[in-house]
Amino acid sequence: MKKYVMLFTFTLIMAVGILTWGIFSRNSVVPVSIVKVNPVTVENSVTCSGRVERVSMRNVYTPSAAFVSRVFVQLGDKVAQGQPLMEIQVPSANTGASDSSDSDSDGTYESLLNQYSGQNQVTTKTITSPYEGKITSLSVTNQGYVQAGTPVAVISDSSDMLQIRLSVNESQISEIKPGQKAVITGVGFKNTAYAGTVKSISSEAKQVVSTTGQETVVEVIVSVEKPGSDIKPGYTAKAKIITSQNQNVLIAPYDAVRADKEGNEYVFTLKDKKAQKTPVITKREFDDGFEITSGLSGNEEVIANPDSVSNGTHVILKEEGTVSSNG
Template sequence: MKLNNKGKIIAAAVIIVFIAGFIIVKKPFSVKKGPQMEEIFPEIRDISIVISATGVVQPMNRLEIKPPIAGRIEKVLVREGDVVSKGKVLALMSSSERAALLDAARAQGEDNVKKWEEIYKPISVIAPINGTVIVRGSEPGQTVGSGDAVFVLSDRLVIKTSVDETDVGKVKVGQKAVITLDAYSDTEIPGSVYHISYESSVMNNVSIYETFVKPDKVPDFFRSGMTANVNIIRAESKGALSLPVNAVKIKDGVSFVMIKSGDKPKRKEVVTGIDDGTYVEIKSGITQNEAVLAVKSGYTANNDNARSAGTSPFMPKRPGARR
């Protein structure tokens, strides 16, 4: 059945209304929404820029003590972990001749043994430095040669770590550091850099420099060979007024924040200090009581990673951010 003119007009009108309604309904969902903003207040916190490295606990100076002659250990006077002074007797030993003589005297009675012990004195093994006994390598009755290490002393336990060539220029002797051990990860140990090697070595095709960090005070639980994590502090600001890095923008080399002023945000310049990649120090420009607009925490925009991070990929980065 063919439609008359009136029917055609009605059908066309229905189609037009349907299309218009579809466009009206769809249009709000096609509008690209901007980032959601929230008001935040500056906070007081400590900010630091660090160079992180992994290392191992080892003696600063590791000294093996060997007997002056071959013979037999008669008595050991120290244990591992004992702190000894220079000149302290660590053990008494007999030369091979004295040991043979005493063994023969024992067959003749205890009085004969005491007689020869008075005539033929034992040899002392003496500590040549102040330090800690980290290895007790012999026991009474053990035969040792002149090349055997009967004790190992350490004057101090330190952290040996490696810094690659891109960071070594930022590390200076005397810089503060924070040490944690894998075995005691909840304990932070303050220390400082005391030596940086002058010669590099290559690891995984990267030139590295051995860097030594010493604790301000060596804890009792330190043991040679433990794995350590070291944060060398390049810069720090205690009790700094701070904002999240995504709240501070840079344009033409000038740092600024956005504050609420009526219905529209208002730009306000600030002077920044160091930042650790999460928070940035605010030296001047705003106070702790001024609210600042920042991208809402957890906001992400499709196909716009730079905006989800709160920064523009075309804006310069602030100097001093953590590596």
């Protein structure tokens, strides 16, 4: 009888021990997410904003302040080079020159004549189109008055070629070169990303006022390849200009890279279901993380956020699976 009691007691103790060890083992295994670090191609880029415009535009001016007696065209009309656009009247004594006193006129034909009262005759002149194109802006009407130096019309190339006029901060302009490729996006055409190419860089910088104060910028022109109907002149746009590309680069996410008190960097790789502390050396920073130049050779599984692990910790993959580095 005692033999059976001892056997039963021993079996019970073993069962409790096995159960306790199982619970302890499950509680000591840390769930983690991993990133597979493989060689990728990474890009360096500069992103800046600007405005969409037609490739070729030309402002049309009057020779001086003038009264517009007749307008022969409408917005959207196609015109030929030399075609009459409007008829204006200017004082004969001031034909071909502007007069700053014209700014005091109230904008009527009578006031224009009174301003030059005395004896100046009024000369009628015809303003013609400087070249073939399309009227994309018209700022005058019949019986209207125009100040000197104000464009009365804008004529654009009749083709559908578009470009982006960008403002690039002086701290970034040295990275940009003609011929570099760009990706163009904008809120007005949010469902489309257009390819582009840097065409020209201004030889002079200028001062502009921004939300952070005054800054120095350089204008950069980027062409738009195969523009669709959703991108229109006047829209704001952003251009991501690709300044360089590097192949076979190992990228580890920022959260995966840690440093000890001495500043030595390391990651935790997955080895036989355990976290293994692996020293690394980083170099450049990219959108997705640090470039790893030493310590990893590629195809390693790196613990994405190792806050809860140390060297030798048993780990298990989370149910959502792994995350692959795409550079």
